[in-house]
Amino acid sequence: MTAAITVDARLPVRRRPVLVIAGAAFLALVVLAAAFAPLLAPYAPDAVDLSASLVGTGGDHPLGTDASGQDLLSRVLYGARTSLIAPLALLAIAALLGVTLGTVAAWRGGWVDTLVSRVTDVMYAFPGLLFVVLIIAVFGAGITTSVLGLGLAFAPTIAKYTRSVALTERAKPYVDAYRVQGMGGVRICVRHLVPNLARSIVGYLVVLFGEALMSLATLSYLGFGSQPPSSDWGLMVQEGQAAIVQGALLPALVPGTAIAAVVVAFNVVGVWAADRLGARR
Amino acid sequence: MFASIGRRLAGLLATLLAASFVIFAAVYAAPGDPAVFLAGGRDKLTPERLAAVREQYHLDEPLVVQYGRWLWDCLHLDLGRSFQYGDQVSDLLSSRFPTTLALVGYATVLFVVLGVGAGVLAAVRRGSWVDSAVVGTTTLTASVPSFVGGIALVAFFGVRLGWFPVTGSGEGFAGTLHHLTLPALAMALGAVAVIARVTRQAMVEAGAADHVEVARAAGLPEHQIIRRHVLRNALGPVVTMCGLVTAGMLAGTVAIETVFGLSGIGSLLVGAVNSHDFPVAQAVLLLMVAGYILVTTLVDLVHPLLDPRLKAMRSSA
Numbered sequence A: 001m002t003a004a005i006t007v008d009a010r011l012p013v014r015r016r017p018v019l020v021i022a023g024a025a026f027l028a029l030v031v032l033a034a035a036f037a038p039l040l041a042p043y044a045p046d047a048v049d050l051s052a053s054l055v056g057t058g059g060d061h062p063l064g065t066d067a068s069g070q071d072l073l074s075r076v077l078y079g080a081r082t083s084l085i086a087p088l089a090l091l092a093i094a095a096l097l098g099v100t101l102g103t104v105a106a107w108r109g110g111w112v113d114t115l116v117s118r119v120t121d122v123m124y125a126f127p128g129l130l131f132v133v134l135i136i137a138v139f140g141a142g143i144t145t146s147v148l149g150l151g152l153a154f155a156p157t158i159a160k161y162t163r164s165v166a167l168t169e170r171a172k173p174y175v176d177a178y179r180v181q182g183m184g185g186v187r188i189c190v191r192h193l194v195p196n197l198a199r200s201i202v203g204y205l206v207v208l209f210g211e212a213l214m215s216l217a218t219l220s221y222l223g224f225g226s227q228p229p230s231s232d233w234g235l236m237v238q239e240g241q242a243a244i245v246q247g248a249l250l251p252a253l254v255p256g257t258a259i260a261a262v263v264v265a266f267n268v269v270g271v272w273a274a275d276r277l278g279a280r281r
Numbered sequence B: 001m002f003a004s005i006g007r008r009l010a011g012l013l014a015t016l017l018a019a020s021f022v023i024f025a026a027v028y029a030a031p032g033d034p035a036v037f038l039a040g041g042r043d044k045l046t047p048e049r050l051a052a053v054r055e056q057y058h059l060d061e062p063l064v065v066q067y068g069r070w071l072w073d074c075l076h077l078d079l080g081r082s083f084q085y086g087d088q089v090s091d092l093l094s095s096r097f098p099t100t101l102a103l104v105g106y107a108t109v110l111f112v113v114l115g116v117g118a119g120v121l122a123a124v125r126r127g128s129w130v131d132s133a134v135v136g137t138t139t140l141t142a143s144v145p146s147f148v149g150g151i152a153l154v155a156f157f158g159v160r161l162g163w164f165p166v167t168g169s170g171e172g173f174a175g176t177l178h179h180l181t182l183p184a185l186a187m188a189l190g191a192v193a194v195i196a197r198v199t200r201q202a203m204v205e206a207g208a209a210d211h212v213e214v215a216r217a218a219g220l221p222e223h224q225i226i227r228r229h230v231l232r233n234a235l236g237p238v239v240t241m242c243g244l245v246t247a248g249m250l251a252g253t254v255a256i257e258t259v260f261g262l263s264g265i266g267s268l269l270v271g272a273v274n275s276h277d278f279p280v281a282q283a284v285l286l287l288m289v290a291g292y293i294l295v296t297t298l299v300d301l302v303h304p305l306l307d308p309r310l311k312a313m314r315s316s317a
Helices: A015-037 A071-109 A109-123 A130-139 A143-169 A173-180 A185-221 A233-245 A248-275 B002-029 B036-037 B047-057 B063-075 B090-122 B129-142 B144-160 B172-207 B210-217 B222-259 B265-274 B279-307 B308-316
Strands: none
Touching: A015 A071, A015 A248, A015 B144, A015 B279, A071 A109, A071 A143, A071 A185, A071 A233, A071 A248, A109 A143, A109 A248, A109 B002, A130 A143, A130 A185, A130 B002, A130 B222, A130 B265, A130 B279, A143 A185, A173 A185, A185 A248, A185 B144, A185 B222, A233 B144, A248 B129, A248 B144, B002 B036, B002 B063, B002 B279, B036 B047, B036 B279, B047 B063, B090 B129, B090 B172, B090 B222, B090 B265, B090 B279, B129 B172, B144 B172, B172 B222, B210 B222, B222 B265, B222 B279, B265 B279
16 A cells, blocks of 8 residues: 555665664663663753753753752663663564465465465554554553564564565475475474574564664653653653743653664664665665 | 556555454453443543443443444544544544645645755766765665754744744744744654655656766766656656655654643644543544555556656556
8 A cells, every 4th residue: 555666765785884883882872871871860860850940951960950850860861771671572473473474475375475464454544653652542641562563463464574585485496306305384484484584584674673762752752651759761752741831851852862862873873783784675 | 457456446445444443343352341432431430421422332232333433423524522622523623624734735736845855966977076965965864753843943043033932833824834833844854864865766767777877978068968867767766655654643743732722633632642542542543544555556556657667567468
């Protein structure tokens, strides 16, 4: 239903190791910051101090505070945990579903293939985050619902990709060789076919990470994802937005910048990694 | 030709039916009694409300009949009553839809002009700093979620510089334009990146064709070659992509309208979900999905008109 054409909308990859290294270094830093947040953060992320409401940079608070006096640096450091782990979980769910469906569709062909592609078509009929919004409207807001819903929403894309690479792989002689030896279809798929595709699929997933993070942040911003008192970056932007009108820009811009920076870094590194891993464009 | 259009329309109908069924049947996935769920949860429950819901949704009948009657009602713009606002859902939608439409239209104009312009520029000056600048900037804007971009625009152009109003959709044409500039820009940023890259790639591919080389050897002025031979041939994928992006924008208004406090159908959906007003959420979702499916199908149908080569291919196939 969607893209009738397959124009590659991504960057023409020129080898730009400087940017890739910078991006990777930044991401490593973010991961370390998330892991050691309790050691690095000057305050507890939920330490309310109303006497220090909307303080600017410098002084006791390196990045300032939000309306309830919570230290923004501490919150962003802790928030890195949710903001990094949730997209990973989402992609894991989407990959499990998508790879299974895609492999089955490619292997069985016939009506199974048709069924899978019809179901995918229906899901593609929901643009953007609308499918997840429907799920949240039914099951209620929360980070778990968001992750599960997005996992479901991302699965068709992965299934489509897996199906296309699995079809090529399935035509290779080694598959027939195993079959002639009497090996069952499930065993061939699980033990040989999917592992052989793993590199390419992981390459594809890496590129999806940025989008996963953006989608989750958007849901949290709308109040559909992480709930207070979480330090999820999307939620922080929402909480900080009210202060903008009062002239305090940091509460919204600090987490917003964090989201943008991580996604940019991930996209730069991701496209490079996808190329190295041989993901098909 | 007609057979293929017929097939496309049948596909459109099938997808619309399937998607609307998903939106309808989602009620049954909700934990607990669907009537209670549709009435907005247990805490706001009154017997009158429950009775009204049962009547509106024909909950006593088999699922397929319910779906048929619901669809029939939807087609007659009888979308039930909002529990949050107490209004007819169709009235809510019709009062809020113009803002969303204006926003999407404005954003479309912006991203088409900026995106195609940047893409052509990058392709023409391929390999130069202009190209790198376009590619670099679009990588950056594509990686910023629209709500973050929107917040940044509000912070700088709205609050710091005071050039644009921060909320509301304004009165009259000039007022609307003024109010919607920042939101439209925030929505367009990501799209500009996509369109610029598609345009750039399509132009580069079209520019590599033999007839362009011939035109150049024949001594045609470069701007004419770009306009008549390269851009014309690159137009197919560019227009298609623009159509698809516009279609997707209907859903993109959800975040942007919330950022800028606009009362369109996007913010209506967010409000409805957050206040468990499911009939409203259902109606907005149905409207957005139907709009998206219609526009994408339209784009599909228009594509061969733009590129006669496709028509030739299809009729010979």
